[in-house]
Amino acid sequence: xxxxxxxxxxxxxxxxxxxxxxxxxxxxxxxxxxxxxxxxxxxxxxxxxxxxxxxxxxxxxxxxxxxxxxxxxxxxxxxxxxxxxxxxxxxxxxxxxxxxxxxxxxxxxxxxxxxxxxxxxxxxxxxxxxxxxxxxxxxxxxxxxxxxxxxxxxxxxxxxxxxxxxxxxxxxxxxxxxxxxxxxxxxxxxxxxxxxxxxxxxxxxxxxxxxxxxxxxxxxxxxxx
Numbered sequence: 001x002x003x004x005x006x007x008x009x010x011x012x013x014x015x016x017x018x019x020x021x022x023x024x025x026x027x028x029x030x031x032x033x034x035x036x037x038x039x040x041x042x043x044x045x046x047x048x049x050x051x052x053x054x055x056x057x058x059x060x061x062x063x064x065x066x067x068x069x070x071x072x073x074x075x076x077x078x079x080x081x082x083x084x085x086x087x088x089x090x091x092x093x094x095x096x097x098x099x100x101x102x103x104x105x106x107x108x109x110x111x112x113x114x115x116x117x118x119x120x121x122x123x124x125x126x127x128x129x130x131x132x133x134x135x136x137x138x139x140x141x142x143x144x145x146x147x148x149x150x151x152x153x154x155x156x157x158x159x160x161x162x163x164x165x166x167x168x169x170x171x172x173x174x175x176x177x178x179x180x181x182x183x184x185x186x187x188x189x190x191x192x193x194x195x196x197x198x199x200x201x202x203x204x205x206x207x208x209x210x211x212x213x214x215x216x217x218x219x220x221x222x223x224x225x
Contacts, residue, residue, distance in 0.1 A: 015140065019164075020153060023142040026083075026174070027151040030183065031191055033077040038188045040076060074184035081178050083171050084134060090175045093133065097172040100126055106176045107147045109163070118169055130168040141170040147182045150194040 084090050100122055109118065130137045143163045144151060152159050177183065 019140050019142060022139075022167075023151065024153060029081060030078070033081055034075075034183055034188050034191050036077040037075050037184075038192065041074065042185065042188070075181050078183035078187075079178060079181055083175050083178065089133065090179070093130070093171060094175045094179050096129075097126070097176060106173050106180070107182055109145045109173075110161075118163070118165060118173075123169070126172070127166055127168045130171075134168045134171050137166065137168040139167045140164050141167045143170045143173060147177050148187055148190050150190060152194075152198075 080087075082090055084093065127137070141164070142158075143165045145161045145163055149161060150159065151162075
């Protein structure tokens with residue numbers, strides 16, 4: 001007797017939709033926190049050049065060091081994002097992660113010397129142990145390789161260099177990025193440039209359409225922060 005072991009297209013569709021929605025929700029939370037930090041810490045980016053260089057060096061150094069929870073002076077709201085059910089749960093997962101991977105560079109997963117930074121037996125044991133602590137711990141989830149990488153998704157396309165990982169792995173990496181202050185001034189600048197580029201493209205498309213209402217809406221939405 002032949003057994004049909006093909007995947008159910010409807011289950012795959014629902015899984016993909018849930019993955020996309022989770023990624024979009026997290027990105028909205030992160031970008032909103034970064035924008036609030038921008039309004040609080042660097043209004044109009046009117047900072048002295050020396051302060052500017054210091055903040056960017058802080059972001060870079062924290063990403064290269066790995067391990068050791070740090071609260072960056074260049075971020076406030078972005079260090080308070082809660083990924084799981086509570087800040088206390090985030091703290092416990094962070095400590096467990098860094099006790100297993102004390103020097104893994106979560107800022108840029110491509111830059112690590114480890115061939116497969118998110119693979120291996122030690123990762124597998126850590127992920128299995130998170131069952132019960134991380135909701136939907138084994139659901140597929142989209143993870144940005146670089147902490148400064150911007151996220152966008154449309155019905156037809158999505159940004160490059162996304163990794164598909166189990167939910168627990170996403171949580172461990174993003175909790176570490178947040179608690180180690182990696183979403184600081186450099187990330188905010190990248191975010192502002194990304195938003196300005198997106199708004200500019202929307203304005204150009206509205207002008208091309210020759211629809212006065214579309215142009216008016218695009219102009220109204222054009223802002224710096």
